Amino acid sequence: MDQASELRKRMAHRSGPRGVSLKTAAVTSGKGGVGKSNVAVNVALALQQEHNNTLILDTDVGFANVNVLLGSGAGRTLLDLAQPGVLASDVVQTGPLGISWISGGTALPDWIQLSRDQVKVCFDKLMDLESTLDWVIVDTGAGLSESSLHLLESVDQILLVTTPEPTALADAYAMIKVLVRRSPSARIRIVVNRCRTFSEGIQTFQRLVEVSKTFLSFEPGVMGYILEDPAVGRAVFRQTPFLLSAPDSRAAQCVRQIARRLMGGEEVAPAESPPSRRGWREFIWKLQHALGRG
């Protein structure tokens, strides 16, 4: 059975209001190259392993590489939805463990060339996926373009990835500053990636909390720590996510803990309230706005 018909079958069998409980999280960073795509792909797979139907949406248009990490070809992209007769299920690809993913496409100019109506057609079709999914993990580009800010405002929560490097930390702070100015109730949770020890990770997080509290009166939450681990680089070379190729590695253990926290199965700081829920429709609507502006 091809992937599209497999998904259509899943959609047909799912009559309950699953989309109502669909949760969305975006993985982002201030500085590039800090591990966003690896976090997005492996956390999504850890959610899938816990019986959540999970979709990875690759919106790093121009540098899309979720497909590379999953060891898959480029295939169809969100852009193809603009074509008549192409359904949402046709652009959803199936990866390891049956995870779903959609490529945002590799050429930003292609999006800009679409008319506003064509963009609307794409996103109207995406609405059809609502009933098939429990989680959507959005991989984003680094930095502060207007379209990525819109995108970040469209999800329930933001996982902001940084490393302990001062430059990454400074860029993470800059990102928090802009996000909080735009929406003071933004739910931002920090992932410190590539820390050599957990105490280095905790110190990095605390530094970010201190400066955010002092200058922004905002306290970001912690999502977790991922240790520096050669298994990550090896997995990237083999194009198999480390959660699957090295399930006992330190990085995989860290990622599973993050997935458990996301699912709410782990204690979070008492001050943290649950993320506000925006739902699939609002998410798609805002995403359309984000990408429609180009």
Ligand SMILES: Nc1ncnc2c1ncn2[C@@H]1O[C@H](COP(=O)(O)OP(=O)(O)O)[C@@H](O)[C@H]1O
């Ligand atoms: N925890 C880690 N341990 C070791 N290397 C890592 C780790 N996280 C990321 N890397 C390295 O950083 C590179 C960039 O990661 P990637 O997820 O593509 O970053 P981004 O999406 O932020 O640009 C990876 O190819 C990998 O070699």
Ligand SMILES: [Mg+2]
């Ligand atoms: Mg990336």
